[in-house]
Amino acid sequence: MILVLMIGILLLGGIACWLVAQRSAMAARYVALIAVIMAFVIPLGWFIQNKPAITGANKWLVQYQANWIPAFGISFHLAMDGLSFLLIQLTFLLGVLAVLCSWNEIRERSGFYFFNLLWTLAGIAGVFVAMDLFLFYFFWEVMLVPMYFLIAIWGDFNRRYAAYKFFIFTQTGGLLMLLAILALYFIHGQQTGNYTFDYFALLNTTLGGATGRWIMLGFLIAFVIKLPMVPLHNWLPDAHSEAPTAGSLILAGLLLKTGAYGILRFVLPLFPQASAAIAWWAMLLGVVGIVYGALLAFAQTDLKRLIAYTSVSHMGFVLLGAFAFNEIALQGVVMQLLTHGVSTGALFVMAGMLKERLHTRDINQMGGLWTAMPQMGGLALVFVMASLGLPLLGNFIAEFLILMGSFPVNPVLTVIASVGLVLAALYSLRIAQKVFMGQLQVVSERPADLSAREWIIMACLTAAIICLGLYPQPVFDLVKGAFFVTGYQLPVAGVSN
C-alpha cells in the first residue's frame, strides 16, 4: 500500500501545485517540497520499521496488486525489492534536491513546472516498482511526457530542438518496447492459455532462439537508448545541456537509471539465453561508450555538455557490468547507478549554480572561481574526483567492482575499459582546471559563494557520495536479497543457445 501512497502523493501533489500556483508561486514550491519529502520519508520510514524482518530469503519487501483491466490480463501490480527500494530512495532524494534547485531558478509558470516535475518523479518511481508490463509501459510514458515539457518550456536557448530530439529517441525505443511487450504477451498466452501482462507469470515463458532474440532486442533497444549506449546516445548531450538545472539533475540522476534498471529487471531474467548470446556485443558497445564518451567529454567547451558526455562514459560501465553476468559486476552496476546519480547530479547542480551567477555555460569564459567561491570550489573538487573514480568516494567502488567482475569474463575489453579511467582523469581535471583554477576572469561582479539553500543541496550529495564510498555494504546486502536468491536466473556467460 505504501507504494500506491507514495506515487499517489506525487501525482496529487503535482495537481495541487498547479492549482495553488494560481494564488501564489511560493505556495506551489512548498507544496512540491512537502510532497516530495513525504514520498521520500514514507518508504524510508517503512523500511526502518520493518528492517529486522527483511532477510535474504524474502526477496520482495512489499507488494500491492489490484485489478485494472482484467479482460486483457492487466493488473495494477506494484512490488518492491532491495533494488527497487534503493532506486526509489535515490529518486526521491534527488527529487527533493531538484525542487530545491528550482526554488529561484523558475520564475514563470511555476505551478505547471512543479506539476511536471512531480509527475516525472511519479513516473520514475512507478517504473521502479511496476510489476505488470503494461503498467510499466504506462509509467514509462508518464515520465517521458512531463520531461518533454520541462525541457521544451523552461529549457535554454536551443530547447525546442533538444526536447524534440529527446522525445523522438525515447519514443522510438518505447514503441519497440511496446511491440516486444505485446509479442511476449501473445506468445505467453498461446503457450499457457493465460493472457496476462504480469511480470512473474511472464518470467516462465519459454522462448525459442530467434523469437526470443527479437523480443529481447525490442526491450534492450528501448533501455539502451535511455541508458544511453553509443551510438544511440545523441539525445543526451542536447537534452542535458538545454534542460533547466532540475531537469538535468533528473535526467542524469534518474532517467538514465531507468534504462539500466530495465536491463537488470527485464532483459536479463526474461531472456537469459538471448542475453547470453549477445553479451559480447553488449560489452563491446559498453566499452566503446566508455572511451568514446570520454573523448567527446574532453573536447567540449560547454560545461553542461561536457558533464553530459561523462554520463555516456560512465553508463558504458553499466552496460559492461550488466552483461558480465556475475555477482561482483552486477553489484558494481547497481552501485554505479546510485553513485553516478549522486555525483553527476551534483555536477549538473553545480553547473546550474554557475550559470545562475555567470550567465554562461562556456568554460572558456570561466576560470579562477576558486578564489571567489572557495566553498563551492572545494565541493566541486569532491565531485570532480568522484567522477574520475577516486577511492573513498562511491564511484570508485562501483567502477572497481564492475571491472573486477568483468575481468574474468573478458579481460581484453576490461583492460580497454580501464583505459577509460585515465581518460576520466583527463576530462575531470579539465573541469577543475578550466572552471576553478587559473586567474579570476574580470567580471562585472564577483560571484557569490554558496547560499544556505545551495549548501544544503551540496552537503546532502557530498554526504551521500562519501557514505557510499566508505560503507557500501548495506547497499550490497539489499541488492543481494533482490538478485541472488531464488527466482532470479542469471544468464550464464559464454553459453548461447
Add this chain to the structure above:
Amino acid sequence: MTDSAHMVLMVATVLFGLGLIGVLTRKNVVFMLISVEIMLNAAGLAFVAAGSKWQQPDGQVMFLFILAMAAAEVSVGLALVLQIYHQHKTMDVEDLKELRD
C-alpha cells in the same frame, strides 16, 4: 423496361461526365459547385433507375438521401463561397491556393 433503364443510366453517365468536365474546366467556384450538383443528380438518377429496375424502394430512399445531402452541401458550399468572395474578392480557383504547402 430493361432498355429504358439502360437509357436512363446512359443519361446519368452523360450527366456525370458533363458535371465532371464542368468541375475540371470551370474556373469560377460557383460554376464548380453547380457542376458538383449535376454530378450528384446524375448519381441520384442512376439510383432511381436501378430502383425501378429491381422494383425496390431503396433507390428512391437513396435519392431522397442524396437530395438532403446536396441541400446541406450547397448551403455550406455557398456560405464558403460568400466568405471567399468577401476575403479575396475573387471567384477564380486558380487564385485560391492558400492551402499550398
Add this chain to the structure above:
Amino acid sequence: MNQLLAYIPAFPLIGFLILSLFGRKLPKPVIATIGAGTVCIAAIITIVLGVSFLQTPPAGGAFHQLLWSWFKVGKLSIDISLQVDALTLVFIFIITFVGALIHIYSTFFMWHDGDYARFFASMNLFVCAMLLLVMADNLVLLYLGWEGVGLCSYLLIGFWYEVPSNCRAANKAFLITRIGDTALLIGLFLLFRELGTLNIQGILQQAPAHFTTGSANIVLITILLMIGGMGKSAQMPLQTWLPDAMAGPSPVSALIHAATMVTAGVYLIARMHGLFQLSPVTMTIVAIIGACTLLVAGCSALAQTDIKRILAYSTISQIGYMFLALGVGAWSAAIFHFFTHAFFKALLFLAAGVVIEALHHEHNIFMMGGLRKRMPIVFVTFLAGAAALSALPLVSAGFFSKDAILWYSWSAANGNVFLWLMALAGAFITALYSTRLMLVVFWGEPKTPVHEAPAQGMIIPLIVLAFFSVTAGFIEWPHNMMHLTLFSDHVQKVLPETIMKAYLPSEWFFQAIAALVTGAGIYLGYTMYYGKAGVRWQQSPGLASTREFLFSGWKFDQLYNFIFVKPFLFLTRINKSDVIDRMYNGIAQGSLRLSNWFSVSQNGSLRLYIVGVLAGILFIITLQLLL
C-alpha cells in the same frame, strides 16, 4: 598496541576535516597548531608503537587492527584494516617523523600565504593517505591510499592555482601517475582472478603454491604492479611529471616529491616481494629501469639551473638506485636507501626553500652565489645534505645506503657488472652535480641581495634533518667494516635476505672504487665550477646542444607531446561535435527532403486534386477489371 594503529592516520585526518570545514574562519596560529600538531601526535604515537614493536615483537611479526568491513561481494571481501610490520614501521616512522618536521617548517614558511588553512588541510590529508597506503593490509585499501596521495600531490602542486603553468604541472602529475595507477588496478584484477584474494598476507602465502616461477601470469602481474610503481616513483619512462611538480611550495616538494610519496613504488615492490621473486624477468626489468633512470635523471640534473629542478632530477635518480636495489633482490638495501634519502632529500628541499624565500623567489642557481657567509646555518645543513647525496664516505648517511646498493648490484645473484658500472657512473654524476650545486649557490660572488633571515622555526627542522643525514647511516654498516646491521635485521623480519653470488672479490675493493669515483666527481665539479669557471661552463657554445638536450630531460616531454598529446588533441578536436550526431542529423534532413518532394503535389490547385482523385479511381477500376 593493536588499538593504537588507527590513531596514527586518524589524527591527520581529523586535522584535515577541521581545517577543510572551518579553516577559513580560524586564526593562523590555531591553523598552524592543528596542522602541525596532529602530525606531531601521529609521530609520537608511531614512536610509542615502534618502541613497543622492538621490545616485544607482536605475534606473527605484525600489529593488526580491523576497523570495519569495507565491502563484501561474492568471493571478494575487503576490510578497512591496518597492519604494521617491520617494513611498514620504517615507512610510517619516516612519514610521521619527517612529516612532522616539515609541517613545523611549513607553519613558518607559509605564514604569509593567504590560503594557509587549505595548505595544511591538504598536507594533513596527504599524511593520512600516505599512512593508509603503507598500513593497508589489502591491496584495495593500499590503492585508496595510493590514489589519495595522488590527489594531495595534485592539490599541492597546483596550490598556487592562479598561475596556469602550475595547474598544468598538477594535471600532468596526476595524469601520468594515473597511467601507472590503472596498470596497478589491472594487476589487482588479475591477482584476484588467479588467487581469489587481495589480502597482502594471503597473496604472499598463496602465490608460491599457485604460480610456477616465471609463468606468464605472474610475469604479467608483476609487470603491471611495476608499472604502477614506476608511475608513482617517477621511473622511466613515466618520470616526466616530477620535475614539473616542483611548481608546488618547497615543503610539498620535500614531503611528497622527495621523502614519501615518490617512494610508494619502492614500497609496493618491496611489499609484494613474494610475487616479484617468482618472476625473475620482472626483477631484471626493474633493475634495468632503475639503472637507466638513475643515469638519465642524473645527467639531466647536471644541466638544470633551477635549484628545485636539480633536486627533483636527483630524486628521480636516487629512486632509480632504490629500484636497482629491488631489482637485484637487495630488498633491505633499497629500503635503507629510502630511509636515509628521506632525511637528506627533505633537508635539501627545505634548505632550498629557505634560500629561495630569502632571495625573493629566485630559483636560478646562477643568480644566487656567495650564500656561505650570509646564511651560515643553511650552508652547513645544506652541506650535510649534499654530502649525503653524493655519498661522502663514512661521514654521511648516504654513503652507507648507496654503498650497499653498489655492492649488491654486483654481488647479488641477480646483479652483474653492467648494473654495477651504471650505478657507479650514477654515483660519479651525483657527486658532480652536488658539488656544482654547492659551489654555485654558496661560493662565488653574491648576485642577489638576501632580504630576510629565515625564521628560527624553519632552522630547527633543518638542523634535526641535518643531524640525521649524517648519523642515520650508522645503524647499518657494511659487513667488512663493522658487524652492526640493526636496520637489515629489522627489515628482514619481513623481507627476504639477498641471495649472493657464490664467488666474490673482497668488498673493500668495491668500496675503494666507489669512494674514488665519488672523490673524482667532487674534484671534477670543483675544477669546473669553482670561481668564475662555472659561468664559463654554463655558457660554452660548444656544449649548447648537449646542455639543451639534458636540460629538457632528454626530450621526453617533446617526444610524448608528439606521440600522445598532439594526436589526442587532434582526435578530440575534430570529433568535438560528435560524428554520430551527423548520422541522426542526416536522417532528419533526409526525411525533411522527402517531405519537400511530396509536398510538391500539395500545390493548392483544386483542379489538380480532382484530376488526382479521378486518376486514382480509374486506376482502381482498371485494377479491378484486370484482376
